Amino acid sequence: MDLDQLYERLDRHYRLTEWWPAESAWEVMVGAVLVQQTAWENAARVLDDLKARGILTVAAVDRMPVEEFEGLIRSTGFYRRKARTIKALALHLRQRHHSDPCDMLCQGPDATRTELLSLPGIGKETADAILLFAGGYPRFIAAAYVARVLGRTGMFLDSDYDRLQGYIHANMVPNAARYAHFYALIVHHARTVCRSHPRCHRCPVRTSCPSADEEEEEVADQEGEHQGHGDRDQER
């Protein structure tokens, strides 16, 4: 199995229609920070709240005291660090790019990436998410989920960020829309099926996966989806 085959099979199986809803480059940037080590639903709630308050703008965040912003994003976890990161990003955009995210992005992927990585709290993954989803540049996000899925299928066993990203870039046509879609498929697949404890019995690529665990009991086979919490009567 190669990357294109994995992509086709995940696409045919999951049929995702949207993966990073955002109405502006700034919304992508804020979302990329808020979603760090957090479920997307938590970040999305905060984004909706900021939007409803009319403060999902560079200028509004830039003017706001950091303590106030912390309170607004608290439910996404790591809120002190994330608040400082987003404030630093807003300050950087005001000082260097007329508070316009697109003014930074239009410099091109390499210059933009260097600037993003110079900011506290923005690492390779967050920078590449911004480049891909806000800038439309074909940079694949070599997240932990990607390493897990490609590792289990045996396609690529190295989880080092740069080497993993290099593998994707070298083995897939560098098309931003395709990268974004493929990334979304892998994230969805890793969260629902290829989890820490994988559910191989419902995996669309199990016949091509050397890690597939055939003898998975059929417990949750039907769509019942009751999470029983293994909390049965303890003593025998």
Added chain:
DNA sequence: ACCCAGGTGGCCC
């Protein structure tokens, strides 16, 4: 009461 979540940076060797 666990484990996991669309990471990053600091410190250690």
Added chain:
DNA sequence: GGGCCACATGGG
């Protein structure tokens, strides 16, 4: 170059 840790809330 890796391994460990703090950062923090929310959901299953």
